[in-house]
Amino acid sequence: MKISRRTMIQATAAAMSLPALAEAPIPGPSPKPLFFTPAEFALVDEMSDMIIPTDQQSAGARAAGVATFIDARLAESFEKDQPERWRAGIKAVEALAREMHGKTFMASTPEQRLALLTRIAAAESDPKSDAEKFFGVIKSGTIRAYYTSKIGIHDDQQYKGNVIQPGEYAGFDAT
Amino acid sequence: MTLLRFRASPEQDVDLARTYDAVVVGSGAAGGMAAHVLTSQGMKVLLLEAGKKIPIEQELRSMQWPYDHPRRGDAPPGYHAIRFNEYNVRKPPYAKGSAFKHVFSYVGGWGGSDYVKNILVDEKDHPYTGTKYAWVRARLLGGKTNIWGRLALRLSDYDFKGKTHDGYGEDWPIAYADLEPYYDKVDLYLGISGHKENLPHLPDSLFQRPNKLTAPEVKLRKSLATMGRTLTPYRAGVTTDGVKNKYRSKCFGRGACGRRPGGCDIHAAFDSPTGLIYPAMDTGNLTLRTNSIGHEVLVDPNTGKARGVSFVDALNHRTYEAKAKVVIVAASTLESARLLLLSKSRQHPNGIGNSSGHVGHNFCEHVMGPGVTGLVKEMVGAPPTLDDGKPGGFYVARFRNLQDKQPGFIRGYGFEGGSGFSIFPDNAWGTPGFGGQFKKSVREHAGAFISMGGFGEVLARYENYMDLDPEVKDSWGIPVLRFHYEFSDNEKKMCEDMANAGKEMFEAAGIEVVGVDKNILTEGWSIHELGTARMGNDPKTSVLNQFQQSHDVKNLFVVDGSSHVSASCQNPTWTIMALAWRSCEHLADEFKRGNL
Numbered sequence: 172m173k174i175s176r177r178t179m180i181q182a183t184a185a186a187m188s189l190p191a192l193a194e195a196p197i198p199g200p201s202p203k204p205l206f207f208t209p210a211e212f213a214l215v216d217e218m219s220d221m222i223i224p225t226d227q228q229s230a231g232a233r234a235a236g237v238a239t240f241i242d243a244r245l246a247e248s249f250e251k252d253q254p255e256r257w258r259a260g261i262k263a264v265e266a267l268a269r270e271m272h273g274k275t276f277m278a279s280t281p282e283q284r285l286a287l288l289t290r291i292a293a294a295e296s297d298p299k300s301d302a303e304k305f306f307g308v309i310k311s312g313t314i315r316a317y318y319t320s321k322i323g324i325h326d327d328q329q330y331k332g333n334v335i336q337p338g339e340y341a342g343f344d345a346t
Numbered sequence: 347m348t349l350l351r352f353r354a355s356p357e358q359d360v361d362l363a364r365t366y367d368a369v370v371v372g373s374g375a376a377g378g379m380a381a382h383v384l385t386s387q388g389m390k391v392l393l394l395e396a397g398k399k400i401p402i403e404q405e406l407r408s409m410q411w412p413y414d415h416p417r418r419g420d421a422p423p424g425y426h427a428i429r430f431n432e433y434n435v436r437k438p439p440y441a442k443g444s445a446f447k448h449v450f451s452y453v454g455g456w457g458g459s460d461y462v463k464n465i466l467v468d469e470k471d472h473p474y475t476g477t478k479y480a481w482v483r484a485r486l487l488g489g490k491t492n493i494w495g496r497l498a499l500r501l502s503d504y505d506f507k508g509k510t511h512d513g514y515g516e517d518w519p520i521a522y523a524d525l526e527p528y529y530d531k532v533d534l535y536l537g538i539s540g541h542k543e544n545l546p547h548l549p550d551s552l553f554q555r556p557n558k559l560t561a562p563e564v565k566l567r568k569s570l571a572t573m574g575r576t577l578t579p580y581r582a583g584v585t586t587d588g589v590k591n592k593y594r595s596k597c598f599g600r601g602a603c604g605r606r607p608g609g610c611d612i613h614a615a616f617d618s619p620t621g622l623i624y625p626a627m628d629t630g631n632l633t634l635r636t637n638s639i640g641h642e643v644l645v646d647p648n649t650g651k652a653r654g655v656s657f658v659d660a661l662n663h664r665t666y667e668a669k670a671k672v673v674i675v676a677a678s679t680l681e682s683a684r685l686l687l688l689s690k691s692r693q694h695p696n697g698i699g700n701s702s703g704h705v706g707h708n709f710c711e712h713v714m715g716p717g718v719t720g721l722v723k724e725m726v727g728a729p730p731t732l733d734d735g736k737p738g739g740f741y742v743a744r745f746r747n748l749q750d751k752q753p754g755f756i757r758g759y760g761f762e763g764g765s766g767f768s769i770f771p772d773n774a775w776g777t778p779g780f781g782g783q784f785k786k787s788v789r790e791h792a793g794a795f796i797s798m799g800g801f802g803e804v805l806a807r808y809e810n811y812m813d814l815d816p817e818v819k820d821s822w823g824i825p826v827l828r829f830h831y832e833f834s835d836n837e838k839k840m841c842e843d844m845a846n847a848g849k850e851m852f853e854a855a856g857i858e859v860v861g862v863d864k865n866i867l868t869e870g871w872s873i874h875e876l877g878t879a880r881m882g883n884d885p886k887t888s889v890l891n892q893f894q895q896s897h898d899v900k901n902l903f904v905v906d907g908s909s910h911v912s913a914s915c916q917n918p919t920w921t922i923m924a925l926a927w928r929s930c931e932h933l934a935d936e937f938k939r940g941n942l
Contacts, residue, residue: 222780228789240418249423249446292780314774319412319419327785328792330769331732333409336599341732342558345541345567345579 204239205246206254211261212238214276218264219313221288229327232313235320241312260305267291267302360635362666366392367937369655369670371640371685374489376906377676378618378626379923382535383930384674385631389937392668393623394638394657396677397467397485402492402619405464406609408602412769419606421463424448427455428469433480433868438829439473439818451482452871453493453607462607465492471821476812476829480870481680487636488618489678490873491919493608496615496737497762498538498583499916500529500549500924504748508912512747512756515806518911519883519892522549528924536616537585538920539597539737543578548743548760548916555586557736560766562722562796562857567740569855575745580738580762583616583919593620599735605769615737635668637661641824643673643689643698643902650693652902658822672901672933672942676926679709679907680812683878684827686889686904687814699879699896699904704889706813708880710806710913712872713759713837715865717799718848720857722765725794733766733793740764742798742851744915746843754839757805759915761848763798796857800844803915805836806877831869841866874918879908894929901942905929 204212216238225231232238245254264287268276271290272283279287294303295310317323324330331341370380373395384391412418424447428440433452441449449469454462467483474481484490504511506518506525526549532538533552540553557579559567567577584603588596597614613620626632637660644667646653652673658665675682683706689698697705744758771792777784815828845864852859882888885897894909896902905926907918914921936942 223785224782226782226785228786231785244417247423288780295778310780311775315418318770318774321411321413324411324413324769327789328767328771329730330767331730332601332735332767332769333411334600334732334735336732336735339555340558340599340736342560342736343564345556345559345564345577 204242206242207238207245210275210277211258212242214261214264215241215309217277217284218288218309219317221284222310222313223317230322232317235317235322237313237316237320240316240320256308260301260308263301264291264305267300360392360633362668365654365669365671366390366633367670368392368672368674368933369394369668370674370676371655372396372489372675372677372681372906373487373623373634374618374676374678374906375491375919375922376926377674378488378491378622379926380674380676380903380905380930381626381632382622383927384934385626385629387931387934388631389934390631390633391626392633392635392670394640394655394668395487395489395634395636396639396660396681397487397489397636398660399487399636400464402486402488402609402617403611406461406602406606406611408606408609408611409600415460417460419460421448421454421459425450425454425459425463427459428452428480429455430868433478437478438475438481439469439826441469441473444470452480453482453873456607461609462493465609472826473818473820474827474829475815475818476827477831478868479829479831480868482870482873483678483681487623487634491616491618491621494583494615494617494919495608495873495917496580496582496584496603497741497917498540498551498581498616498920499741500551501525501914501916501921502547502549504547504744505912505914505916508757514756516880516882516887516911519881519888524892525921525924525928528928529920531927532920532923535589536583536621536923537587537589537596538581539579539584539586540581541579543576543743545576545743547748548576551581551920553581557582557738559740560731560733560796562725562765563740565722566796566851566855566857570742570851573851573854575851576743577740578743580736580741582737584610584614584737585616586614586737591621591625593624597737601735601769603737604734604739604764638666638668639822639824640675640677640685641688641822643675643685645689645691645693645698645899647692650899652698652899658824660822663822672903672937674930674933675902675904676906679875679878680827682904682906682908683812684814686879688825694898699889699898699902701898702886702889704808704880704887706878707808707811708806708877708911709810709812709831709875710804710877710910711870712801712874712913712915712917713804713833713841713866714799714801714872715863715867716841716844716848717761717797717863718845718852718859719795719797719861719863720852721791721860722794722796722857727790728793730767730793734764734768738762738764740798746847752843754843755836757803757836757840757915759800759802759840759844761798761800761844763796765796767793795860796852797861798848799863800841800848801872801874801915801917802837802840802844803913805834806880806912807834812878833866833869838866874907874913876907876910876913876918879904880911881909882911893932894925895933903929903933
């Protein structure tokens, strides 16, 4: 067993911001979130789509159902500190939104939301405040959910594997 | 323990009244090979496996897309895999006091724990104590061969005659020439993929179709060649052209082996059940009993010879006895030592086969952790290619202390590595920022990284040992192992060199080094545990002779990695099977002559 034994450490560290797993429904529009309040869900949905937006190549986190996946996992989390961490982080973001713009994150203008996200992302390598720490939480949650989604794997990454190769392997000979 | 006779459950309806020619404890690479060789020689064999037989294909689901799994591969709530930090800040037993319902080794946290939750042992039922150690165990038919990493390498006389070469430790009681024909047999019977390199320290196998390399790997291979070093396509214990075995398919390059903790649901990768055990059952000479936890090798009070194995049924917790003329222990390096130590009798007060006092000692394995990650600039922005549809990446053969002599350490290490696109862009974790720029950067760089990590030889030392914990027992009331083991200065110096050499090699190839990892992973991380019942010519300093036969008890054999005298830096599974084949051929001859 091999190189993956090393890379899994990184992956595990990153995935730690996500709860320990739950039976999630098929990702898609979720009119009634399982864990988040509707307001919290809207914030997570919007912020995840700002982290991985739609571009010319592929649709973004909203279309990939990132918030729905995160919500379902948190709803069944065995470790209670995980959902609490998300809830506290969202609160910190809302407090910052009021401080910066005098209204909730979702009531802010797109420019104001971007200003807030830019501010908490600036401290990514060394987050101090709860809002700054929440950026790491929602970013890794978004990465995990987006790049394991159909849109992430096929449309964005255009992944070529997980197919049957009846003949030679793809690649180059050792000559 | 006392023998109590209970009728087994119907699916375990195994005749325990008869005396088998041989009983084998353990069904992994070693036990499976013993079953194969002995049954093909006409011996009647009972194979005991501590774990269960499960429909493995339904567990592995090799081609399932992440989004088709409700938790994207993760296990249900309440399952927990021990993390790197937990191994180091705490001491075993790691699951003690855990609020989680099930606790697994670190492998359970790697790339989809739902696929191994019925393969790995639950640490709650299987505690151990002592010094920190990441002990990965799989209790099921076939053991760890169900999820092994598949790197299938031969050792050489640099390993077998290591003491002659550098003065440290002990030579093995065999040379490469003794084992070469059996490596050949293993190659042909099970299938192995690789590319011939003609290296004296990494002998070639009888290879089937090799893996391919990515463009960056070709570039690194060419650069290393100018340094006298060899990067070769991953030598995989995978049949790429097929073998005559109705239970196995050839490899179709689906690539699941790289994104999960191993496991191949078409059995192109070797596993003991389809490669060895099912064909052995087809001879009519093999009887299998699963859920049978061997806890004592029974001794004839008159002769001192082994007369069978006492085992606990994992499901009903009752104790049974299996009678046999020959006892073969193949429970894995650490479990085999535990079984020998548990088998105390008047004739063998320190455990059976342990008159030397060396059982549990001379433990060795591979140290890992240091490695290097590089960015291949010309691959940035290149269109996605199929890079992970093969049994593995690449292997860089040992280059230290062959002709040269390093000042800081003896023995050597090899690198395992990979590059290119995979199903998940790991570079996303380290890409800063957010938004369109972030997304584009992840996409453009996803296939442009190459990385490799070292696997180094841990010196066999008498002071590194395991014994039985006087108090702690497992869920079946059996005393557990207690570890007394830590890396020495030689391993630490070697690891410093791994990181530095890796960096130098990437730089020489024009690969931009973006990460150098110098941290050593917890003892045990490599899952290559060896030693504890080593072979040797001197009964005072070794447990087994060159045929893995106990010096003390002539009808007792220990045919797994516990017999290895030194760890080499090359992965052990192929050597475990070649040795077991050789020993069991000898065993069958001796048995027929009435010498056992």
